[in-house]
Amino acid sequence: MRQMSANKHAWALLLALLCSSTAFGSAAIDAQALYKTHCAECHNPDRLGKMGPALLPQNLKRLRKKSAVKVITKGRAATQMPAFGDKLKADEIQALVDLVYTPLETIPEWGMKQIRASHLVPNKPETLSDKPVFKATMDNLFVVVELGDHHATLLNGDTFEPIKRFPTRFALHGGPKYGPNGRYVYFASRDGWISKFDIYNLKYVAEVRAGINTRNLAVSADGRYVIVANYLPHTLTILDAKDLKPLKVITAMDEFKKQTSRVSAVYTAAPRESFFAAMKDIKEVWEISYADQPPMGFSGWMHDYNPDAGEGNQEQQFAVRRVKTDDYLDDFFMNQDYTQIIGTSRSGGGQVVDLDLRRAVKAVVLPGMPHLSSAITWEYKGRPVMATPNIKKGLVTVIDMESWQVVKEIKTDGPGFFMRSHEKSPYAWVDVFFGPNKDLMHVIDKRTLEVVKTLKPAPGKTSAHIEFTKNGSHALLSIWDKEGALIIYDAKTLEETKRIPMSKPSGKYNVHNKLTRSSGTSH
Numbered sequence: 001m002r003q004m005s006a007n008k009h010a011w012a013l014l015l016a017l018l019c020s021s022t023a024f025g026s027a028a029i030d031a032q033a034l035y036k037t038h039c040a041e042c043h044n045p046d047r048l049g050k051m052g053p054a055l056l057p058q059n060l061k062r063l064r065k066k067s068a069v070k071v072i073t074k075g076r077a078a079t080q081m082p083a084f085g086d087k088l089k090a091d092e093i094q095a096l097v098d099l100v101y102t103p104l105e106t107i108p109e110w111g112m113k114q115i116r117a118s119h120l121v122p123n124k125p126e127t128l129s130d131k132p133v134f135k136a137t138m139d140n141l142f143v144v145v146e147l148g149d150h151h152a153t154l155l156n157g158d159t160f161e162p163i164k165r166f167p168t169r170f171a172l173h174g175g176p177k178y179g180p181n182g183r184y185v186y187f188a189s190r191d192g193w194i195s196k197f198d199i200y201n202l203k204y205v206a207e208v209r210a211g212i213n214t215r216n217l218a219v220s221a222d223g224r225y226v227i228v229a230n231y232l233p234h235t236l237t238i239l240d241a242k243d244l245k246p247l248k249v250i251t252a253m254d255e256f257k258k259q260t261s262r263v264s265a266v267y268t269a270a271p272r273e274s275f276f277a278a279m280k281d282i283k284e285v286w287e288i289s290y291a292d293q294p295p296m297g298f299s300g301w302m303h304d305y306n307p308d309a310g311e312g313n314q315e316q317q318f319a320v321r322r323v324k325t326d327d328y329l330d331d332f333f334m335n336q337d338y339t340q341i342i343g344t345s346r347s348g349g350g351q352v353v354d355l356d357l358r359r360a361v362k363a364v365v366l367p368g369m370p371h372l373s374s375a376i377t378w379e380y381k382g383r384p385v386m387a388t389p390n391i392k393k394g395l396v397t398v399i400d401m402e403s404w405q406v407v408k409e410i411k412t413d414g415p416g417f418f419m420r421s422h423e424k425s426p427y428a429w430v431d432v433f434f435g436p437n438k439d440l441m442h443v444i445d446k447r448t449l450e451v452v453k454t455l456k457p458a459p460g461k462t463s464a465h466i467e468f469t470k471n472g473s474h475a476l477l478s479i480w481d482k483e484g485a486l487i488i489y490d491a492k493t494l495e496e497t498k499r500i501p502m503s504k505p506s507g508k509y510n511v512h513n514k515l516t517r518s519s520g521t522s523h
Contacts, residue, residue: 031095038084039096044191047100048108049213051171051190052081054232055100056107059262061281068097077369077391077415077434110192110212110233115246118209125243128201134163139512140470141199143176143185148482148503152176152187154199157469157510160488160498164202169193174216174265175507175522179241180223182511186241188217194228196244206244210237215263220290221270227288229263229277236263236277236288238318248318254282255322264330265373267523269338272355276341278329285329285341285353287321294319326351326360333372333386335401336519342386342404344370352404364404368393374418376428377401377519378446387444389416389430396430398449408449413437418465421446421520422513424472425491428520431464438462441477443494453494457487468520470512478505 042052053059072093075083140157150170154163169189176185187195192211197204211230218227219241228237236250252261261281269276277286289298294315332343344350350364368390375388384401396410417433426447432440441463443453457463462480477487486505488498513521
Protein backbone atom coordinates (compact mmCIF):
# COMPACT_ATOMS: atom_id res chain seq x y z
CA MET A 1 0.00 0.00 0.00
CA ARG A 2 2.83 2.29 0.87
CA GLN A 3 4.44 1.52 -2.51
CA MET A 4 1.17 2.30 -4.37
CA SER A 5 0.83 5.53 -2.42
CA ALA A 6 4.41 6.45 -3.27
CA ASN A 7 3.77 5.69 -6.96
CA LYS A 8 0.66 7.82 -6.93
CA HIS A 9 2.62 10.64 -5.32
CA ALA A 10 5.36 10.32 -7.95
CA TRP A 11 2.87 10.38 -10.83
CA ALA A 12 1.13 13.40 -9.34
CA LEU A 13 4.45 15.16 -8.96
CA LEU A 14 5.41 14.33 -12.55
CA LEU A 15 2.06 15.56 -13.84
CA ALA A 16 2.43 18.78 -11.88
CA LEU A 17 5.90 19.27 -13.32
CA LEU A 18 4.63 18.67 -16.84
CA CYS A 19 1.78 21.10 -16.39
CA SER A 20 4.02 23.74 -14.89
CA SER A 21 6.50 23.15 -17.71
CA THR A 22 3.76 23.61 -20.30
CA ALA A 23 2.53 26.70 -18.53
CA PHE A 24 6.07 27.98 -18.27
CA GLY A 25 6.60 27.34 -21.99
CA SER A 26 3.46 29.29 -22.84
CA ALA A 27 4.44 32.10 -20.52
CA ALA A 28 7.84 32.19 -22.17
CA ILE A 29 6.17 33.41 -25.37
CA ASP A 30 5.55 37.10 -24.86
CA ALA A 31 2.78 37.75 -27.38
CA GLN A 32 2.71 41.46 -26.58
CA ALA A 33 6.42 41.75 -27.36
CA LEU A 34 5.98 39.80 -30.60
CA TYR A 35 3.10 42.07 -31.56
CA LYS A 36 5.16 45.18 -30.81
CA THR A 37 8.04 43.90 -32.95
CA HIS A 38 6.14 42.52 -35.94
CA CYS A 39 2.63 44.01 -35.99
CA ALA A 40 2.40 47.37 -34.24
CA GLU A 41 3.91 49.45 -37.04
CA CYS A 42 1.05 48.60 -39.42
CA HIS A 43 -1.81 47.73 -37.04
CA ASN A 44 -1.14 50.29 -34.25
CA PRO A 45 0.35 49.46 -30.84
CA ASP A 46 -3.14 49.33 -29.35
CA ARG A 47 -4.50 47.10 -32.19
CA LEU A 48 -6.91 49.82 -33.37
CA GLY A 49 -5.56 49.87 -36.92
CA LYS A 50 -3.17 52.06 -38.84
CA MET A 51 -1.97 51.11 -42.34
CA GLY A 52 -3.43 47.68 -41.62
CA PRO A 53 -6.90 47.03 -40.20
CA ALA A 54 -7.79 46.90 -36.51
CA LEU A 55 -6.99 43.51 -34.97
CA LEU A 56 -9.92 42.99 -32.63
CA PRO A 57 -12.40 40.09 -32.28
CA GLN A 58 -15.28 42.19 -33.60
CA ASN A 59 -13.30 42.92 -36.77
CA LEU A 60 -12.23 39.30 -37.27
CA LYS A 61 -15.61 37.57 -37.24
CA ARG A 62 -15.24 36.27 -40.81
CA LEU A 63 -11.70 35.00 -40.19
CA ARG A 64 -11.45 31.78 -38.20
CA LYS A 65 -8.44 31.26 -35.96
CA LYS A 66 -7.05 28.51 -38.22
CA SER A 67 -7.27 30.90 -41.15
CA ALA A 68 -5.61 33.62 -39.09
CA VAL A 69 -2.67 31.28 -38.48
CA LYS A 70 -2.43 30.78 -42.24
CA VAL A 71 -2.56 34.53 -42.93
CA ILE A 72 0.26 35.27 -40.48
CA THR A 73 2.30 32.36 -41.81
CA LYS A 74 1.82 32.93 -45.54
CA GLY A 75 0.65 36.54 -45.85
CA ARG A 76 -2.48 37.64 -47.68
CA ALA A 77 -3.07 38.36 -51.34
CA ALA A 78 -4.15 41.85 -52.39
CA THR A 79 -2.91 43.39 -49.17
CA GLN A 80 0.39 44.60 -47.74
CA MET A 81 0.29 41.75 -45.20
CA PRO A 82 3.64 39.90 -45.52
CA ALA A 83 4.40 36.27 -44.60
CA PHE A 84 5.97 35.62 -41.20
CA GLY A 85 6.41 31.86 -41.51
CA ASP A 86 10.15 32.28 -42.00
CA LYS A 87 10.50 34.60 -39.01
CA LEU A 88 8.24 33.13 -36.33
CA LYS A 89 7.79 29.63 -34.91
CA ALA A 90 4.40 27.93 -34.99
CA ASP A 91 3.78 28.49 -31.27
CA GLU A 92 4.70 32.17 -31.62
CA ILE A 93 2.22 32.58 -34.46
CA GLN A 94 -0.44 30.84 -32.37
CA ALA A 95 0.32 33.20 -29.47
CA LEU A 96 -0.23 36.19 -31.78
CA VAL A 97 -3.52 34.74 -33.00
CA ASP A 98 -4.68 34.23 -29.40
CA LEU A 99 -3.73 37.83 -28.64
CA VAL A 100 -5.62 39.47 -31.51
CA TYR A 101 -8.74 37.43 -30.71
CA THR A 102 -8.65 38.69 -27.12
CA PRO A 103 -11.01 41.65 -26.58
CA LEU A 104 -9.57 44.92 -25.37
CA GLU A 105 -10.69 45.98 -21.93
CA THR A 106 -12.11 49.13 -23.50
CA ILE A 107 -12.46 50.33 -27.09
CA PRO A 108 -12.26 54.09 -27.49
CA GLU A 109 -15.62 55.63 -28.25
CA TRP A 110 -15.68 57.59 -31.51
CA GLY A 111 -19.05 59.16 -32.09
CA MET A 112 -20.41 62.59 -32.85
CA LYS A 113 -18.90 64.16 -29.71
CA GLN A 114 -15.37 62.95 -30.48
CA ILE A 115 -15.61 63.82 -34.17
CA ARG A 116 -16.73 67.37 -33.40
CA ALA A 117 -13.91 67.81 -30.91
CA SER A 118 -11.33 66.81 -33.53
CA HIS A 119 -12.41 69.43 -36.07
CA LEU A 120 -9.66 71.75 -37.36
CA VAL A 121 -9.68 74.85 -39.58
CA PRO A 122 -6.05 75.48 -40.70
CA ASN A 123 -7.07 78.32 -43.03
CA LYS A 124 -10.39 80.16 -43.03
CA PRO A 125 -11.98 80.10 -46.52
CA GLU A 126 -12.99 83.77 -46.35
CA THR A 127 -9.30 84.73 -46.20
CA LEU A 128 -8.45 82.88 -49.42
CA SER A 129 -8.66 83.86 -53.08
CA ASP A 130 -11.47 82.66 -55.35
CA LYS A 131 -9.00 82.38 -58.22
CA PRO A 132 -6.05 80.01 -58.64
CA VAL A 133 -2.69 81.36 -57.51
CA PHE A 134 -1.02 79.60 -60.47
CA LYS A 135 -1.70 79.17 -64.19
CA ALA A 136 -2.77 75.78 -65.56
CA THR A 137 -5.65 73.96 -67.21
CA MET A 138 -7.60 73.27 -64.04
CA ASP A 139 -9.41 70.15 -65.20
CA ASN A 140 -6.18 68.57 -66.47
CA LEU A 141 -4.43 68.67 -63.12
CA PHE A 142 -3.32 65.53 -61.31
CA VAL A 143 -2.97 64.85 -57.61
CA VAL A 144 -0.22 62.25 -57.15
CA VAL A 145 -0.12 60.45 -53.78
CA GLU A 146 3.42 59.70 -52.59
CA LEU A 147 3.25 57.03 -49.89
CA GLY A 148 7.02 56.94 -49.33
CA ASP A 149 7.08 60.05 -47.16
CA HIS A 150 3.36 60.89 -46.86
CA HIS A 151 3.15 63.74 -49.35
CA ALA A 152 1.10 64.58 -52.41
CA THR A 153 2.15 66.44 -55.55
CA LEU A 154 -0.13 68.66 -57.62
CA LEU A 155 0.99 68.10 -61.22
CA ASN A 156 0.30 70.15 -64.34
CA GLY A 157 -1.21 67.69 -66.85
CA ASP A 158 -0.16 69.78 -69.87
CA THR A 159 3.50 70.38 -69.03
CA PHE A 160 4.02 67.56 -66.50
CA GLU A 161 5.69 70.02 -64.17
CA PRO A 162 4.99 69.80 -60.41
CA ILE A 163 3.06 72.82 -59.14
CA LYS A 164 3.15 72.07 -55.41
CA ARG A 165 4.32 69.24 -53.17
CA PHE A 166 2.60 69.22 -49.78
CA PRO A 167 2.42 66.92 -46.71
CA THR A 168 -0.55 64.67 -46.09
CA ARG A 169 -1.82 62.71 -43.11
CA PHE A 170 -0.18 59.35 -42.49
CA ALA A 171 -1.06 56.49 -44.87
CA LEU A 172 -3.73 57.84 -47.22
CA HIS A 173 -6.11 55.22 -48.55
CA GLY A 174 -8.96 54.88 -51.03
CA GLY A 175 -7.91 57.63 -53.42
CA PRO A 176 -8.56 61.38 -53.08
CA LYS A 177 -11.91 62.67 -54.34
CA TYR A 178 -12.68 66.01 -56.02
CA GLY A 179 -15.50 68.45 -55.43
CA PRO A 180 -17.69 69.32 -58.47
CA ASN A 181 -15.47 71.94 -60.15
CA GLY A 182 -12.15 70.47 -59.04
CA ARG A 183 -11.21 73.33 -56.71
CA TYR A 184 -11.27 71.14 -53.61
CA VAL A 185 -9.82 67.68 -53.12
CA TYR A 186 -10.61 65.46 -50.13
CA PHE A 187 -8.22 62.90 -48.62
CA ALA A 188 -8.84 60.01 -46.20
CA SER A 189 -6.11 58.49 -44.05
CA ARG A 190 -6.13 54.99 -42.60
CA ASP A 191 -6.41 56.40 -39.08
CA GLY A 192 -9.60 58.27 -39.87
CA TRP A 193 -8.48 61.80 -40.72
CA ILE A 194 -10.38 63.55 -43.52
CA SER A 195 -8.61 66.55 -45.04
CA LYS A 196 -9.97 69.20 -47.42
CA PHE A 197 -7.35 70.87 -49.63
CA ASP A 198 -8.00 74.05 -51.61
CA ILE A 199 -6.20 73.58 -54.95
CA TYR A 200 -6.72 77.23 -55.95
CA ASN A 201 -4.77 78.43 -52.90
CA LEU A 202 -2.62 75.33 -52.30
CA LYS A 203 -3.70 75.16 -48.66
CA TYR A 204 -5.71 72.93 -46.33
CA VAL A 205 -8.96 74.51 -45.22
CA ALA A 206 -10.51 71.86 -42.93
CA GLU A 207 -9.74 68.55 -41.22
CA VAL A 208 -11.68 66.18 -38.99
CA ARG A 209 -11.17 62.67 -37.65
CA ALA A 210 -14.25 60.74 -38.81
CA GLY A 211 -13.22 57.34 -37.46
CA ILE A 212 -10.45 55.33 -35.83
CA ASN A 213 -9.74 53.00 -38.75
CA THR A 214 -11.06 54.28 -42.10
CA ARG A 215 -11.32 52.71 -45.56
CA ASN A 216 -12.25 55.52 -47.96
CA LEU A 217 -14.53 58.47 -48.64
CA ALA A 218 -16.90 59.65 -51.35
CA VAL A 219 -18.19 63.13 -52.28
CA SER A 220 -21.76 63.73 -53.42
CA ALA A 221 -22.13 64.79 -57.05
CA ASP A 222 -23.60 68.12 -55.96
CA GLY A 223 -20.56 68.76 -53.76
CA ARG A 224 -22.53 69.16 -50.52
CA TYR A 225 -21.62 66.05 -48.59
CA VAL A 226 -18.72 63.75 -47.80
CA ILE A 227 -19.35 60.21 -46.56
CA VAL A 228 -16.70 58.11 -44.82
CA ALA A 229 -16.52 54.30 -44.56
CA ASN A 230 -15.06 53.01 -41.29
CA TYR A 231 -13.71 49.67 -40.18
CA LEU A 232 -13.62 50.96 -36.60
CA PRO A 233 -16.04 51.89 -35.28
CA HIS A 234 -18.54 50.09 -37.51
CA THR A 235 -20.02 53.28 -38.88
CA LEU A 236 -20.60 55.59 -41.80
CA THR A 237 -19.85 59.23 -41.02
CA ILE A 238 -21.51 61.98 -43.07
CA LEU A 239 -19.83 65.38 -43.17
CA ASP A 240 -20.74 68.80 -44.52
CA ALA A 241 -18.36 69.17 -47.49
CA LYS A 242 -18.17 72.93 -46.94
CA ASP A 243 -16.28 72.73 -43.63
CA LEU A 244 -16.15 68.98 -42.77
CA LYS A 245 -18.37 69.40 -39.73
CA PRO A 246 -20.13 66.10 -38.90
CA LEU A 247 -23.82 65.85 -39.78
CA LYS A 248 -24.68 62.25 -38.98
CA VAL A 249 -23.11 58.99 -37.80
CA ILE A 250 -24.86 55.84 -39.02
CA THR A 251 -24.14 52.52 -37.29
CA ALA A 252 -23.62 49.74 -39.83
CA MET A 253 -25.95 47.05 -38.50
CA ASP A 254 -28.18 44.34 -39.92
CA GLU A 255 -31.93 44.86 -40.06
CA PHE A 256 -32.46 42.72 -36.94
CA LYS A 257 -30.02 44.90 -34.96
CA LYS A 258 -28.01 41.85 -33.94
CA GLN A 259 -24.75 42.26 -35.84
CA THR A 260 -22.67 45.26 -36.75
CA SER A 261 -20.38 45.36 -39.77
CA ARG A 262 -17.20 46.97 -40.98
CA VAL A 263 -17.83 49.21 -43.99
CA SER A 264 -15.32 48.28 -46.65
CA ALA A 265 -16.00 51.08 -49.17
CA VAL A 266 -18.33 53.91 -50.22
CA TYR A 267 -19.04 55.20 -53.72
CA THR A 268 -21.08 58.01 -55.26
CA ALA A 269 -23.91 57.16 -57.67
CA ALA A 270 -24.55 60.56 -59.25
CA PRO A 271 -27.60 59.66 -61.38
CA ARG A 272 -29.34 58.28 -58.28
CA GLU A 273 -28.43 61.15 -55.90
CA SER A 274 -27.08 58.58 -53.52
CA PHE A 275 -24.07 56.85 -52.03
CA PHE A 276 -23.46 53.11 -52.01
CA ALA A 277 -21.73 51.36 -49.12
CA ALA A 278 -20.27 47.86 -49.18
CA MET A 279 -20.76 45.93 -45.95
CA LYS A 280 -17.95 43.58 -44.94
CA ASP A 281 -19.68 41.41 -42.34
CA ILE A 282 -23.35 41.31 -43.38
CA LYS A 283 -24.75 40.23 -46.74
CA GLU A 284 -26.02 43.63 -47.80
CA VAL A 285 -25.13 46.67 -49.86
CA TRP A 286 -26.57 49.97 -48.67
CA GLU A 287 -27.86 52.84 -50.76
CA ILE A 288 -27.91 56.12 -48.81
CA SER A 289 -29.87 58.96 -50.38
CA TYR A 290 -28.37 62.44 -50.10
CA ALA A 291 -31.37 64.10 -51.80
CA ASP A 292 -33.08 66.77 -49.68
CA GLN A 293 -36.28 64.74 -49.94
CA PRO A 294 -35.61 61.05 -50.72
CA PRO A 295 -38.28 59.31 -52.80
CA MET A 296 -41.27 58.08 -50.82
CA GLY A 297 -40.71 54.45 -49.87
CA PHE A 298 -36.96 54.70 -50.42
CA SER A 299 -36.05 52.76 -47.30
CA GLY A 300 -38.82 50.15 -47.56
CA TRP A 301 -41.28 48.45 -49.91
CA MET A 302 -44.60 50.12 -50.78
CA HIS A 303 -47.65 48.68 -52.55
CA ASP A 304 -49.19 52.01 -53.48
CA TYR A 305 -47.04 55.05 -54.28
CA ASN A 306 -50.06 57.38 -54.55
CA PRO A 307 -49.55 60.01 -51.83
CA ASP A 308 -53.30 59.94 -51.12
CA ALA A 309 -53.06 56.25 -50.19
CA GLY A 310 -51.39 57.21 -46.93
CA GLU A 311 -49.04 54.25 -47.09
CA GLY A 312 -45.75 56.13 -47.29
CA ASN A 313 -44.11 58.22 -44.62
CA GLN A 314 -41.86 61.16 -45.37
CA GLU A 315 -38.31 59.85 -45.71
CA GLN A 316 -35.56 61.52 -43.70
CA GLN A 317 -32.41 62.76 -45.40
CA PHE A 318 -29.70 60.11 -45.57
CA ALA A 319 -32.33 57.37 -45.54
CA VAL A 320 -30.87 53.88 -45.98
CA ARG A 321 -32.10 51.31 -48.49
CA ARG A 322 -30.84 47.77 -47.90
CA VAL A 323 -29.98 45.67 -50.94
CA LYS A 324 -29.72 41.95 -50.16
CA THR A 325 -26.87 39.89 -51.59
CA ASP A 326 -26.30 36.14 -51.83
CA ASP A 327 -22.85 36.38 -50.30
CA TYR A 328 -20.53 38.91 -48.72
CA LEU A 329 -19.24 41.48 -51.19
CA ASP A 330 -15.56 42.08 -50.54
CA ASP A 331 -15.18 43.85 -53.87
CA PHE A 332 -17.62 45.14 -56.49
CA PHE A 333 -17.99 47.18 -59.64
CA MET A 334 -20.93 49.39 -60.66
CA ASN A 335 -22.03 49.65 -64.27
CA GLN A 336 -21.92 53.06 -65.95
CA ASP A 337 -25.61 53.85 -65.40
CA TYR A 338 -25.53 52.67 -61.76
CA THR A 339 -28.33 50.14 -62.06
CA GLN A 340 -26.34 46.97 -61.36
CA ILE A 341 -23.23 45.86 -59.56
CA ILE A 342 -21.10 42.78 -60.00
CA GLY A 343 -19.43 41.62 -56.81
CA THR A 344 -17.16 38.91 -55.46
CA SER A 345 -16.18 37.60 -52.05
CA ARG A 346 -12.85 36.22 -50.86
CA SER A 347 -14.47 32.79 -50.60
CA GLY A 348 -14.90 32.77 -54.39
CA GLY A 349 -17.76 33.20 -56.83
CA GLY A 350 -19.46 36.28 -58.21
CA GLN A 351 -22.96 37.72 -58.36
CA VAL A 352 -24.80 40.43 -60.24
CA VAL A 353 -27.05 42.54 -58.01
CA ASP A 354 -29.86 44.66 -59.43
CA LEU A 355 -30.01 47.87 -57.40
CA ASP A 356 -33.66 48.59 -58.24
CA LEU A 357 -34.91 45.05 -57.62
CA ARG A 358 -32.69 45.03 -54.51
CA ARG A 359 -31.46 41.47 -54.93
CA ALA A 360 -28.96 39.28 -56.71
CA VAL A 361 -30.18 38.32 -60.18
CA LYS A 362 -27.35 36.22 -61.60
CA ALA A 363 -24.40 34.12 -60.48
CA VAL A 364 -21.13 34.69 -62.35
CA VAL A 365 -18.23 32.24 -62.44
CA LEU A 366 -14.97 34.15 -62.09
CA PRO A 367 -11.61 32.46 -61.52
CA GLY A 368 -9.11 33.47 -58.85
CA MET A 369 -9.80 36.80 -57.16
CA PRO A 370 -10.79 39.56 -59.60
CA HIS A 371 -10.00 43.11 -58.47
CA LEU A 372 -13.36 44.53 -59.51
CA SER A 373 -12.90 47.97 -57.97
CA SER A 374 -10.10 48.46 -60.50
CA ALA A 375 -12.18 47.25 -63.47
CA ILE A 376 -12.81 49.39 -66.56
CA THR A 377 -15.31 49.28 -69.42
CA TRP A 378 -15.40 49.87 -73.17
CA GLU A 379 -17.37 48.80 -76.24
CA TYR A 380 -16.22 45.60 -77.94
CA LYS A 381 -17.93 44.44 -81.14
CA GLY A 382 -20.92 46.63 -80.41
CA ARG A 383 -21.45 45.42 -76.84
CA PRO A 384 -20.34 46.88 -73.49
CA VAL A 385 -17.65 44.83 -71.78
CA MET A 386 -15.91 45.04 -68.45
CA ALA A 387 -12.28 44.00 -67.92
CA THR A 388 -10.78 43.23 -64.52
CA PRO A 389 -7.29 42.29 -63.34
CA ASN A 390 -6.88 39.32 -61.00
CA ILE A 391 -5.12 39.36 -57.66
CA LYS A 392 -4.45 35.62 -57.52
CA LYS A 393 -4.00 34.60 -61.16
CA GLY A 394 -2.08 35.91 -64.13
CA LEU A 395 -5.03 36.92 -66.27
CA VAL A 396 -7.43 39.69 -67.20
CA THR A 397 -11.07 38.64 -67.45
CA VAL A 398 -13.26 40.36 -70.06
CA ILE A 399 -17.02 40.10 -69.37
CA ASP A 400 -20.03 40.97 -71.54
CA MET A 401 -22.08 43.38 -69.41
CA GLU A 402 -25.39 42.44 -71.02
CA SER A 403 -25.18 38.66 -70.71
CA TRP A 404 -22.58 38.66 -67.90
CA GLN A 405 -20.73 35.90 -69.71
CA VAL A 406 -16.95 35.73 -69.91
CA VAL A 407 -15.81 36.89 -73.35
CA LYS A 408 -12.12 36.09 -72.91
CA GLU A 409 -9.43 35.45 -70.35
CA ILE A 410 -6.23 37.26 -71.37
CA LYS A 411 -3.10 35.66 -69.95
CA THR A 412 -0.59 37.94 -68.21
CA ASP A 413 2.81 37.37 -66.59
CA GLY A 414 1.36 37.36 -63.09
CA PRO A 415 -1.43 38.62 -60.82
CA GLY A 416 -2.30 42.28 -61.26
CA PHE A 417 -3.91 45.04 -59.21
CA PHE A 418 -4.63 48.12 -61.34
CA MET A 419 -6.10 48.48 -64.84
CA ARG A 420 -6.72 51.72 -66.72
CA SER A 421 -7.66 53.09 -70.14
CA HIS A 422 -9.26 56.15 -71.78
CA GLU A 423 -12.18 56.62 -74.18
CA LYS A 424 -9.80 58.01 -76.82
CA SER A 425 -7.19 55.29 -76.45
CA PRO A 426 -7.27 51.88 -78.19
CA TYR A 427 -5.22 50.42 -75.34
CA ALA A 428 -5.83 49.19 -71.81
CA TRP A 429 -2.88 49.00 -69.41
CA VAL A 430 -2.60 46.42 -66.62
CA ASP A 431 0.20 45.88 -64.13
CA VAL A 432 1.74 42.65 -62.82
CA PHE A 433 1.72 43.90 -59.25
CA PHE A 434 2.35 40.61 -57.43
CA GLY A 435 5.16 38.13 -57.86
CA PRO A 436 8.55 38.03 -59.58
CA ASN A 437 7.34 39.98 -62.63
CA LYS A 438 6.16 43.00 -60.63
CA ASP A 439 8.30 45.31 -62.79
CA LEU A 440 6.21 44.63 -65.92
CA MET A 441 3.31 46.55 -67.41
CA HIS A 442 1.14 44.98 -70.13
CA VAL A 443 -0.60 46.98 -72.85
CA ILE A 444 -3.72 45.30 -74.27
CA ASP A 445 -5.38 46.23 -77.56
CA LYS A 446 -9.07 46.75 -76.72
CA ARG A 447 -10.05 45.85 -80.31
CA THR A 448 -8.36 42.44 -80.41
CA LEU A 449 -8.10 41.62 -76.68
CA GLU A 450 -4.44 40.75 -77.15
CA VAL A 451 -1.34 41.93 -75.29
CA VAL A 452 0.51 44.05 -77.85
CA LYS A 453 3.39 45.32 -75.72
CA THR A 454 5.02 44.63 -72.37
CA LEU A 455 6.98 47.44 -70.74
CA LYS A 456 9.73 47.14 -68.10
CA PRO A 457 10.36 50.74 -67.06
CA ALA A 458 12.42 50.08 -63.89
CA PRO A 459 13.87 46.56 -63.62
CA GLY A 460 13.30 45.06 -60.18
CA LYS A 461 10.86 47.77 -59.06
CA THR A 462 7.07 47.54 -59.05
CA SER A 463 5.24 49.19 -61.97
CA ALA A 464 1.72 50.24 -61.03
CA HIS A 465 -1.35 52.41 -61.41
CA ILE A 466 -1.71 54.03 -64.83
CA GLU A 467 -3.77 57.20 -65.26
CA PHE A 468 -4.42 59.19 -68.45
CA THR A 469 -4.46 62.89 -69.18
CA LYS A 470 -7.76 64.61 -69.90
CA ASN A 471 -7.52 64.07 -73.66
CA GLY A 472 -5.98 60.61 -73.43
CA SER A 473 -2.76 61.66 -75.16
CA HIS A 474 -0.46 60.51 -72.36
CA ALA A 475 -0.40 57.77 -69.74
CA LEU A 476 1.25 58.25 -66.34
CA LEU A 477 2.82 55.24 -64.60
CA SER A 478 4.07 54.87 -61.02
CA ILE A 479 7.28 53.15 -59.97
CA TRP A 480 6.09 51.97 -56.57
CA ASP A 481 9.33 52.29 -54.65
CA LYS A 482 10.80 54.59 -51.99
CA GLU A 483 13.26 55.71 -54.67
CA GLY A 484 10.54 55.69 -57.31
CA ALA A 485 9.37 57.85 -60.16
CA LEU A 486 6.40 59.03 -62.17
CA ILE A 487 6.90 58.03 -65.81
CA ILE A 488 5.02 59.73 -68.65
CA TYR A 489 4.29 57.73 -71.83
CA ASP A 490 2.98 58.81 -75.20
CA ALA A 491 -0.32 56.90 -75.25
CA LYS A 492 -0.11 56.26 -79.03
CA THR A 493 3.52 55.31 -79.54
CA LEU A 494 3.88 53.77 -76.04
CA GLU A 495 7.26 55.47 -75.73
CA GLU A 496 8.51 57.16 -72.56
CA THR A 497 8.62 60.97 -72.77
CA LYS A 498 9.52 62.04 -69.22
CA ARG A 499 10.53 60.68 -65.82
CA ILE A 500 9.98 62.56 -62.52
CA PRO A 501 11.62 61.24 -59.32
CA MET A 502 9.08 60.66 -56.53
CA SER A 503 8.86 58.81 -53.20
CA LYS A 504 6.78 55.67 -53.74
CA PRO A 505 4.12 57.32 -55.91
CA SER A 506 0.88 55.39 -55.69
CA GLY A 507 -2.30 56.63 -57.33
CA LYS A 508 -2.52 59.66 -59.53
CA TYR A 509 -5.89 61.24 -60.15
CA ASN A 510 -6.87 63.44 -63.11
CA VAL A 511 -9.55 66.03 -62.33
CA HIS A 512 -11.45 65.70 -65.62
CA ASN A 513 -11.42 61.90 -65.76
CA LYS A 514 -12.66 61.58 -62.20
CA LEU A 515 -15.37 64.22 -62.40
CA THR A 516 -16.73 62.93 -65.73
CA ARG A 517 -16.69 59.33 -64.45
CA SER A 518 -14.50 58.16 -67.31
CA SER A 519 -15.11 54.54 -68.25
CA GLY A 520 -11.34 54.04 -68.28
CA THR A 521 -10.78 54.69 -64.58
CA SER A 522 -12.21 53.82 -61.19
CA HIS A 523 -14.63 56.11 -59.38
